Amino acid sequence: MTAVLWLRRDLRRRDHPALLAARDAAGDGDLVVAFVVDPRLWGGAGPVRRAWLAANLRALDESLGGALTLLHGDPRTVMPALAGRVSATSVHVSRETTPAGLRRDGTVRDALGSGVEWVETGTPYAVGPGLVTNGSGEPYKVFTPFARAWRRHGWPDPAPTPRELPLRHARNDADATAALDAALSASDLPALPAAGEEAALRRFRAFRDDHLAGYDDDRDRPALDATSRMSPYLKLGVVHPRTLLAELGERSGTGADSFRTELAWREFYADVLHHNPRSAWHDLRPTLQGMRYDEPEDAVEAWTKGETGYPVVDAGMRQLLAEGWMHNRVRMITASFLTKDLHVWWPVGARHFLDHLADGDVASNNHGWQWVAGTGTDASPYFRVFNPVTQGEKFDPDGEYVRRWVPELRHLPGKAAHQPWEHADGYAHGYPQRIVDHAAERQEALDRLAAVKGR
Ligand code: FAD
Numbered sequence: 001m002t003a004v005l006w007l008r009r010d011l012r013r014r015d016h017p018a019l020l021a022a023r024d025a026a027g028d029g030d031l032v033v034a035f036v037v038d039p040r041l042w043g044g045a046g047p048v049r050r051a052w053l054a055a056n057l058r059a060l061d062e063s064l065g066g067a068l069t070l071l072h073g074d075p076r077t078v079m080p081a082l083a084g085r086v087s088a089t090s091v092h093v094s095r096e097t098t099p100a101g102l103r104r105d106g107t108v109r110d111a112l113g114s115g116v117e118w119v120e121t122g123t124p125y126a127v128g129p130g131l132v133t134n135g136s137g138e139p140y141k142v143f144t145p146f147a148r149a150w151r152r153h154g155w156p157d158p159a160p161t162p163r164e165l166p167l168r169h170a171r172n173d174a175d176a177t178a179a180l181d182a183a184l185s186a187s188d189l190p191a192l193p194a195a196g197e198e199a200a201l202r203r204f205r206a207f208r209d210d211h212l213a214g215y216d217d218d219r220d221r222p223a224l225d226a227t228s229r230m231s232p233y234l235k236l237g238v239v240h241p242r243t244l245l246a247e248l249g250e251r252s253g254t255g256a257d258s259f260r261t262e263l264a265w266r267e268f269y270a271d272v273l274h275h276n277p278r279s280a281w282h283d284l285r286p287t288l289q290g291m292r293y294d295e296p297e298d299a300v301e302a303w304t305k306g307e308t309g310y311p312v313v314d315a316g317m318r319q320l321l322a323e324g325w326m327h328n329r330v331r332m333i334t335a336s337f338l339t340k341d342l343h344v345w346w347p348v349g350a351r352h353f354l355d356h357l358a359d360g361d362v363a364s365n366n367h368g369w370q371w372v373a374g375t376g377t378d379a380s381p382y383f384r385v386f387n388p389v390t391q392g393e394k395f396d397p398d399g400e401y402v403r404r405w406v407p408e409l410r411h412l413p414g415k416a417a418h419q420p421w422e423h424a425d426g427y428a429h430g431y432p433q434r435i436v437d438h439a440a441e442r443q444e445a446l447d448r449l450a451a452v453k454g455r
Contacts, residue, residue, distance in 0.1 A: 001029035010237035015158035017122035022092035030168035050183035059196025067167035070176035099277035129274035222327035231359035283375035309434035312392030315405035324358035336386035346373035
């Protein structure tokens, strides 16, 4: 018997129900663990996510003793060819939950035909999307009741880590290994975190032991290294959220509680996407139908480069380019700036984030954008136009985050860094002038909303 495990968003050995199912199916036979570099997805991923994926595939290959089989091409042809080549009796996967993933898996399963069993086990979430419903069996539309029901639903303990695996390597496709090499040697890559399951757990345990107690207070402070930075690992399933929840154990207190709630946001957005596949790139709620948007090319370019003249916005956009990651509070501020100050439709910003974030994930990213833009799951958010100066002063009170990412403002002490226009030497080192007047654009955003509502 040969079982194939086809990996996608589950690049790990620990807490991997589909891996255990494949091992059991292999019995005394062989287990082939494969990853397919699909040019359609690979091309659209952008250099940062490609490099992050490549680094984690290499780390996983090492942890499998070099037995990861790397293939290249359209999974609809590659998977049946692999199954035929190794005489597979079953192909195992972790169940996909995104619209695109579900479509792809349906076609691959059909292409494998009835001679090869298709087995789905587990998902990339603690509670699989679609399983948390209200008393009438309907999905939740708002986060807080979802989070309560999600906790009530609960999740199993992590699956045991297999000691021995009957691994068989099935010859790499040279195009796949070349794609990984190219991704890892691309120029201008940001400084990505250490790849692999061990690195993820090391990072998480350091966060848990040093920062969890203060997480509830500190997680909104972008200058502090006070959040887990698990998002890039969760994105590729290098670590499973159930593992993190188990690592928290019985810990109580606001820090642990708040961390569980943040993980619930990830699960909520996956659930929303599961029930509303169109919301990936279309407004979830039609609240802003008929809204007039602008396409200010120069201003959008200034936003992408971190040259808007608003310090905390620019710091965030530069962090994104430098690290392939941005602090959550600053994701909200920069998204608000693009949608409310520049009046740009949210998918433009969502696309840019996906192109540059190592954790770029359609469910979390695009619903995060819609939450800010006012078309998402929040009840009445459009009136919340973030003021980039007061937000900066509140969450970066010493200006440390701004000075870290915007060298032109390093000469301004304390919170002065948030308002260079108030200081005679504010622009002495080449920092750009503000590209818009926030007060005027806030009013413009509210006027446009009033026009939509008055229709
Ligand atoms: P922590 O504070 O340590 O939180 C732990 C985990 O909880 C995170 O790793 C993440 O999986 C989850 N989480 C926390 N906050 C959120 C949230 N608001 N929504 C969904 N999950 C959350 N997250 C992504 O993983 N991928 C994205 O592409 C993404 N794009 C975003 C775009 C915008 C406009 C906004 C406002 C938020 C976005 N987020 C995204 C959510 C959040 O910013 C990141 O998950 C978080 O900053 C990751 O850092 P961390 O792992 O240190 O988070």
